[in-house]
Amino acid sequence: MGGQACVFYGAAEFSRDTDIVVLAGKANLDLISLAMDDLSAEVIAVPQFKAEFLKKGHAVHFRCNHPDALGMRVDIMSVMRNVEPFDELWKRRTSIKTEEGTYDLISLPDLVNAKKTQCDKDWPMIRRLVEANYFENKNAPDRSHVDFWLRELRTPELLVEVSVNHNKQAAGLIKARHLLEYAISSSIKEIEKALLKEELAEREKDRKYWEPLKKELEKLRRGNSSSI
Amino acid sequence: MKRISYPIEEELLNWYSLTPKERWEESRKLWDFYISMGGSLDPEPDTQSPFHAAFEKSKTSSHGRSGMRVLRRSGV
Numbered sequence: 378m379g380g381q382a383c384v385f386y387g388a389a390e391f392s393r394d395t396d397i398v399v400l401a402g403k404a405n406l407d408l409i410s411l412a413m414d415d416l417s418a419e420v421i422a423v424p425q426f427k428a429e430f431l432k433k434g435h436a437v438h439f440r441c442n443h444p445d446a447l448g449m450r451v452d453i454m455s456v457m458r459n460v461e462p463f464d465e466l467w468k469r470r471t472s473i474k475t476e477e478g479t480y481d482l483i484s485l486p487d488l489v490n491a492k493k494t495q496c497d498k499d500w501p502m503i504r505r506l507v508e509a510n511y512f513e514n515k516n517a518p519d520r521s522h523v524d525f526w527l528r529e530l531r532t533p534e535l536l537v538e539v540s541v542n543h544n545k546q547a548a549g550l551i552k553a554r555h556l557l558e559y560a561i562s563s564s565i566k567e568i569e570k571a572l573l574k575e576e577l578a579e580r581e582k583d584r585k586y587w588e589p590l591k592k593e594l595e596k597l598r599r600g601n602s603s604s605i
Numbered sequence: 606m607k608r609i610s611y612p613i614e615e616e617l618l619n620w621y622s623l624t625p626k627e628r629w630e631e632s633r634k635l636w637d638f639y640i641s642m643g644g645s646l647d648p649e650p651d652t653q654s655p656f657h658a659a660f661e662k663s664k665t666s667s668h669g670r671s672g673m674r675v676l677r678r679s680g681v
Contacts, residue, residue, distance in 0.1 A: 384632045385625045391635065393648040422659035436656055440647070448647035452656065473625070496653040508613075509621045534611040587655035594658045 382482040385473065387509020388502050394450040398483065400463045401431040401455040409453060417442035418451060423597040431455035434590055458586045459490045459579075485510060489529050495583040500576055504531040511535055520546070528554055533568040536560040 380392025399405050406428055413419075413426075418439040424430035426437045432455060439451040460466060469484040483491065489506055492499040507529045514522045523543045527550050530536045540547035540560035551557045556571035623631065640646075651657060 381629070381632070384628050387621050387625075387628065389620055389628075389632075391632075391639075393646055424659075436659070438656065438659060446646060448645055450646075450648050475629075495655070496651065498651075498653075505617070512618070512621045532611065538611075583655075587658075591655060591658040598659070598661070 381480075382471075382488050383502060383506065385471070385482055386485050386488065386506050387513065388505035390502060394452055396452050396454065398454050398457065398463065398466065399431070400467075401428040403428070406431075413439055413451070415443070416446055416449075416451070421450075423594055423601055426453070428455075433593075434458070434586075435594070457491050458583060459493055460487050486525055486529070493579040493583065495580045495587070500531070503529070508532055508535065511539075524550070527557060531572055533560075533565045533572070536568055537563045537565065 379394070379396035380390045383390040383392070397409075399409060406426070410426070416439075418441045420426050420437060421440045422438045424435050424437060426439075431437065431453065434456040435454075437453045439453070441447065441449045441451065455463065461469075466483060466487055467481075469487060471482045471484055473480045473482065482488075485506065489503050492503045492506070507526065510522070511526055511530065518526075523539060523546050526535070526539045527543070527547055530539065536556070537560050540557055541563065544561060547557050547561055551561075556568055556575070559567035559571060620628065650660065
């Protein structure tokens with residue numbers, strides 16, 4: 378997931394960490410430990426690499442010391458806010474075959490949901506991801522494309538275009554996304570205001586989600602420093 | 606079909622028009638260039654990321670006494 382998935386789906390991100398989502402079972406964690414050993418990677422922050430922390434929603438942070446990946450950070454997660462459990466993510470994944478092997482990426486709708494965070498950098502990324510999908514498929518969309526655009530587009534002009542061209546489908550989704558009412562009536566200013574409201578609400582949800590986790594991290598960190 | 610003019614930069618449109626494979630290849634070229642110029646793989650701190658809390662230094666100083674205080678500064 379993360380940076381390379383963004384590149385694949387059409388946004389341009391120059392991310393220097395590697396985010397990996399895993400099912401926090403013993404066999405998987407053993408395999409990750411072996412992979413991290415190959416990369417001479419070590420855990421560089423709290424929490425420790427344990428299933429209990431991953432299952433709570435924490436990320437475990439490694440830094441690679443192997444000369445081929447010197448300094449690269451690998452963040453391992455198992456639970457993410459705003460996205461389905463791992464089994465569902467896995468069913469919907471995109472697999473890409475390259476000369477080096479097969480890569481499994483988080484699906485575009487799941488990536489978009491995962492990007493709805495408190496960080497400034499994620500919001501233009503969502504906009505670009507959905508725009509890219511729109512420009513790629515707008516000439517021959519199926520119902521699921523239109524549904525995705527109506528739910529996730531963050532470009533006022535494109536929201537108007539989709540809502541006008543697929544009026545009935547847009548009207549059916551107003552309950553799920555109120556701003557479609559403005560898109561149907563081509564009220565760009567109102568859409569802009571509503572998009573900002575949506576973004577602020579999601580940022581707040583993300584902050585609230587992380588509050589207890591951050592407190593726990595603080596406790597773990599204090600515990601660590603007092604034991605040194 | 607209604608088409609609405611949308612002010613999107615040409616560079617971005619070009620990027621969108623590439624296939625996923627082409628985008629990966631372009632991204633790889635950027636990486637190769639970055640590494641060849643001595644770029645670090647260590648990510649910069651992102652103070653907005655919730656992960657930042659895992660890396661933050663303790664708010665209290667290691668000796669337990671109060672830390673640095675600003676005694677005087679300009680109005681800005």
